[in-house]
Amino acid sequence: MTKRQAKKRGIAWPIIKYISLIFFSFVALVPVVSCLNTSFKTTEEYRNTNVMQLPSNIDFSNYVTAFKQANMGRAFINSGIILACVLVGSTIIGTQLAYVLNRFKFPGNNLIRNLFLFATLLPGIAMQVPVYKIMHDLGFINHLYGYIIMMMGTDVISIYIFIQFFENIPVSLDESAILDGASYFTIYRKILLPLLKPAIVTSMVLKGVGTYNEYYCANLYLQDKTKLPTVATSLYTFVGPLGSQYNLICAGVIISLLPALVIFILCQKQIYSGIAMGAVKG
């Protein structure tokens, strides 16, 4: 290989590299940015100009209308309640289960791990047919608590994140606490839970985004759309008669994804590491 060849390749690769990065970023952003663009247009402007043309002035009235029409105030309150309960509940359940599975040897330990692992293989949509019947029999349909309880139970990835984290906390810590006379609950609550903080943040961010974005079960089990919309299902308002008023719809869509965007900007690291950790479990 001559020097010139090396130089040539040295220039070509960075160019290809940056072109591909710019191209794929463009692909990822265009649908969202065009939506943002349209959300600022008045109805008249939306009808008469090309969608990619910039709006003449930035006008937030679509946001106000969309927020009111889709009952989004109520939706944000509901989603907030659901998020708070599901996150607290699933964190307590998940850390406790992981603690027991990681720290104690007992018959059935492996069986239980496998039961949770096997559950991931069952596609959620298929299971909703019988789950709907069970929810119906339990009287859980059209109640926030029913939906919350259901959402708490189906979380395997965070359990795996916790178990992995426990594996890196030395058992000698527990043992010395036992010598000091601490009970197992004290060990879990006072020693291990604080150490688990990074894993808890990671799993909460992932679970939070997942819960916030969940719409299929919310639609199925919270059917009363005037009282029980979540942010995701409130967008259903725009199906039907409003179906072609995209300036309004786009405003609704942008409102609904703002919280996720804020969380993403604040917690990028936790999200990325959570996804990488979730991948290792297989």
Added chain:
Amino acid sequence: METNALGAKKRNAFNFKKWSRSRNGQQTFIIIAFMIIPLLLLFVFTYLPFGEMVKFSFYDMKYVGRRTWVGLQNYKDVFQRTDCFAALKLSLYYMAGALIQLVIALYLATILSFKVKFGNLFKGCMFFPFLINGIAVGFIFKFFFTRGYVFDTVLQWCGFSLQNLPYWLKDQSINNVSLVGTSVWRFFGQNMVLFIGAIMSVDGSMYEAAELDGANKFQTFLYIILPSIKSIVVLNIILSITGSLSAFEPPYVITAGANGTATYFVVMDRIAHTSQKVGLASAMAVVLLGIIFIVTILQKLFFKYVFRNAEDESPKKSKRRQKKLMAGKEVAAQ
């Protein structure tokens, strides 16, 4: 007699008290206390429904009201109805899409694992679609693909004329490709982040060594990166194929299954919740689960076989190479 029994009871009670205070007893208590809720939830929302689903599949029933035993009739229907099993063909589109997505993700992950200007910004832009909720994605792409709107405009910038462009969501020859495209759009960034995580965990000195040896980027990728993240790539291939069989979201939120875009689960959802034929829907779910298990097992066996051969071979090869090297050195020494 009676006094004896009482005595035994007392002794037992005493023992139980003592036992409950011992470490062993405390352990049992904490195990039960901490596991009862998660196991209950797992049972109620996963295994009980799983059992019920199998049971329902033998009945003709609705959610409420009387049910009649029909034996295997539902299963026969699944294979005979034109709308059920035929829908599985659409999975091929999703499989192709998933593989393309893996390739794009691997390519971008390789670029972003090394020093790149604005690397985090690019990564963030490409990852963000993953965080948008399904309904919003549906609206975004209904808008995106509308005649003369975003996608058509972008293509017109590139020199296409509107007359030659198809209706992306109506034209049956292209609409499934459009839908698969939205799925790739949504998940390639997530896959990429996953691969970046895997590539970062490879020992950095390997790359330096490769660079010193004069390997180009492609060679580095092929001989160092790919072998080290092999298991994650394989896992994702397996997941993407089973995922394609159960493809649901893109058609559900964008076209609602119209114009020949209804995948197997969209058909199942319609049968279960619109026509309320719970028995038939359950049979459909059971059939697909069966297929997914078989496919998963076959794939695992396949990859195991492929890799066992590779692993058997490589030590032998390296030994041979070492022998050659030794021989060469001896010759050189002589």
